[in-house]
């Protein structure tokens with residue numbers, strides 16, 4: 001079957017429905033309902049973590065999906081779909097896109113990104129690969145390895161980019177990413193206002209992923225509480 005993810009998401013919103021163990025909404029049932037709400041609002045696709053959440057959302061929302069699996073390993077800081085094992089498990093759900101960390105940092109068990117990409121292309125030729133990058137050097141790695149989609153997901157979340165926000169200085173960093181990327185760019189990470197999402201599309205992004213500002217009530221409520229202090 002043809003992968004229609006890029007067509008479905010062009011210029012549109014992708015909603016990330018994620019709650020890790022320890023977060024108040026950690027539950028595949030709740031993530032599926034979040035996805036249903038996103039669909040009713042007109043979102044074009046869903047981004048989700050873990051095989052069980054992806055499957056629950058597929059059953060409930062019937063939208064294209066970016067899948068990932070967050071797993072911590074002792075020998076590496078990489079946690080977004082870090083090894084071939086998680087990539088295979090996520091791709092086997094049939095989700096249209098598999099997202100994984102592309103930050104130039106060492107991966108668990110010494111696995112090499114180039115080898116993983118080759119293997120994924122062989123085993124899942126119809127699955128698109130999304131690079132969750134943090135900086136321009138990572139965007140260049142994603143270019144060289146032929147990733148189908150380049151995301152800004154990890155910008156601000158690695159030692160090299162700590163404290164940075166993709167929206168700083170009217171999205172100065174995002175503009176550079178759009179210039180550098182040889183494949184569609186998805187803006188992701190701390191996009192917390194509709195106007196910011198709109199600006200990302202104006203600047204040439206293919207789509208925008210919004211997570212916490214829609215699906216993490218603890219984060220949303222904390223913003224209100226802090227404003228009243």
Ligand SMILES: CC(=O)N[C@H](C=O)[C@@H](O)[C@H](O)[C@H](O)COP(=O)(O)O
Nearest residue numbers: 016153157189190191210211212213
């Ligand atoms: C850095 C990292 O692990 N990001 C994760 C990636 O899947 C998610 O926790 C984020 O919610 C997602 O990227 C959307 O971003 P925001 O929730 O800021 O709109």
